[in-house]
Amino acid sequence: MRKLLQQDEVAVIFGGWTSASRKAMLPVVEELNGLLFYPVQYEGMEASPNIFYTGAAPNQQIVPAVEWLLENKGTRFFLLGSDYVFPRTSNQIIKAQLEDLGGEVLGEEYTPLGHTDYNTVISRIRETQPDVIFNTLNGDSNVAFFKQLSDAGFTPDDVTVLSVSVAEEEIRGIGAGVLAGHLVSWNYYQTTDSEANEAFVANYKAAYGDKRVTSDPIEAGYFGVYLWAQAVEKAGTTDIDAVREAAAGLEFEAPGGLVRIDGDSQHTWKTVRIGEIQADGMIKELAGVP
Known part of the structure; x- marks a missing residue:
């Protein structure tokens, strides 16, 4: 710079x-x-x-996503993020929002950027049985987490994962096979229906x-x-x-x-x-x- x-x-x-x-x-x-x-x-x-x-x-991605999840998927949340400023600050916002709207945080876990072993986290998810995993992992950690979550037998019918750092390019790297049915919150998708987007x-x-x-x-x-x-x-x-x-x-x-x-x-x-x-x-x- x-x-x-x-x-x-x-x-x-x-x-x-x-x-x-x-x-x-x-x-x-x-x-x-x-x-x-x-x-x-x-x-x-x-x-x-x-x-x-x-x-x-957050008011253009995270806050409306939490509102939608509470209305459509359940009130029991598990917060998973990479250990840096965006996930930690975002989860402070989510926890305040859930407290205000009657939701519940069952677990909150942070892992270093580039972390690849999520077996312990997945065990906590199995123990707590949340309705929703709100995912603020960034980078390659998403590859490991979603593949290990799938290998552990979890499907979107068992628990909804909503991600805010997984877009079309990341789906290519992680693999649509382990992501299909999970959710994301963004402002734009490749499939957005407009002449300008076409x-x-x-x-x-x-x-x-x-x-x-x-x-x-x-x-x-x-x-x-x-x-x-x-x-x-x-x-x-x-x-x-x-x-x-x-x-x-x-x-x-x-x-x-x-x-x-x-x-x-x-x-x-x-x-x-x-x-x-x-x-x-x-x-x-x-x-x-x-």
């Missing part, structure tokens, strides 16, 4: 993945008055004048290969570029302060639907979508919340 802003003198940076990466970049981009468009869902509780957040905050998916596959898939972070990264371009056109310059001021309230017809930049928080207004993973690796939308 420091090299890009000081040596390369870039006008804007699009990227970042984990919340830890964003929190490492934040003080640098603020110190040097740069501009970062961050495209991944995160734990919220942050607003920087030098960051535009095009991924979901063109987006076709163009993406033409560029990167027919077997490649789109996903929520890909879509959020994509429309962030267009929102920045609109702000630059409106401001008539790439000057950071002018672009920030011009960006407030801008809208774009993204593949996932209309998005709008909130001028106060620099987060993005989006649509929430609860989905079910299908045997072909695609995601079927079950519910949408504007």
